[in-house]
Amino acid sequence: MADLSSFTRFARTYQPGEIIFAEYEPGDSFYLIQAGRVKISKIVGDLEKTIDILQPPEIFGEMSILEGAPRSATAQAIDVVKVLEFNRANFEVLMMGNPQIALRLLKLFTKRIWDQKRRFMILTLDDPQAKVADVFLMLAETSAAVSTGGEQEGEKREFKVTVEDVAHWAGISIQEAQTVLGHFANQRRVELFQDRIVVRNISDFSRFVNSRRKK
């Protein structure tokens, strides 16, 4: 890890359980974890969903570069957490002194841009069925981007998502997502479980979405 000892004035410490920022809070800073684990979660309906557990030297809250955009999730300390807090004022100084962090942030941005573009593609589909199918294609692509070597399992894919997640990504109401998924289940294209959704043939979804996408 880079030598960050000269940046102690930007250091913050959080106790276990302490919230670093809450979902929907306006934010203008982002954080580099130096010690301890941080839980990233969202309240979906009546449930708290853990999206990620981060540890050193990961970065979080980087979407604060979108001025005025509210935090999309809550960050809470699991252990005693030490972070460096970046904001507009100290950003340049910190980055110039820490090319490693700058590179990590650059990679994070490439991922975020891709995520947003992909989301945009889903939202431009007119048909809710195609939107839902495309959500699964997106999820299949991102998990493939993270881990290689899932291909030999054939066309069946399992996703650790709920109806609420699907609705969120597709930009439709939970009720509508429920209807579409119910329809897909009747057609035996998906299997619905409490904590996961299985797509029986991902290529079938791919063909379906492509046929609906405007050329």
Next chain:
Amino acid sequence: MPKVASYRANSVIYFQGDVSDKIYVLQQGKVSLNYTDIENGKDIHEVIQTGEFFGVKSALGKYPREENAVVLSDAQVLVFTVPEFEVFSQANTRIIMKMLKVFSNQLRRVHKQVENLLEKSEAESPEAGLFKVGEYYLKNRQYSSAKYVFSRYLTYYPAGRMAEQASRYLEVAESGSVKYGDGKGPAPMVAEHSRPAAAAPSPAPERPERTPGADLDGAAKDFYDAKSLFSQEKYKEALSGFKRLVESNADPEYTMKGLYEMGRCLFMLQQYDVTIKHFTQLIQSYPKHPDLVDTLFWLGQSWEKKGDKDRAAGFYKKILAMEGDEDAAVHLKAKKALRALEEAAHG
């Protein structure tokens, strides 16, 4: 080490959909990135300047290329693999900084495009969202998280639609945290539960003349503005806010509430003599003040801070001897404070 490569006019350096870990810098000649705009479907031709990088995002993120890189006139490029680019970038922070700026602009733009599409479907305002998050924590007895969220709510939206409710919930969370600790105690706010009222000490009286959800005005707004300052631990500013409210005497209810809050500010500012004087006068002027029991508690605390344990104990005993809800936070706090005093005396 990065390699130099030459391309003829009309050749293609990479195609859309290719997956590759190569990053390019144009050294001479002319290269255009051709792609279709995701928003309006127009064909875009982006001409690369000499010295400019291209293919960075897809290589770093291991994503398929998003454009065709077409050579317009014979070109020479420098080709980096990702590891080579990483090494190079560590010695050239300025280049990464420049890329960070370009990427963050792109991210902003695409984020905006997504937002535009979502406008109709996801109408939740950040204000309502934040409030809901607080409610979730409170419902699940995560008092310290609820405290954080509601005090942030009051900081950002001191005159917000749910400010009054947020301030009430903040008190519930505070008392829950004192009484039970995180994760313990009866679930607050669950209507069918037998003791929901017990969890809420002296709830602020409803003002029926106000339409629920209407923006606060006048005295109420001033009151919650000051209350928000208090929750940010800006006691001095909060004190002058409450003082102005009291002096304007625009609304008798808020004058009375403001007087009590002034005392709390004085205590936080460690002006214990003034606190005692202030609260004593308050009790004399408003013997039936809704926050009377809390006032007695703060009097006890002030005497304790001044080192007068007997007087402090007197106030705590008075609270415990009073008729009322024995489960209310202030009773438990008084009991705890008294026990601490007695233990200190014996031990």
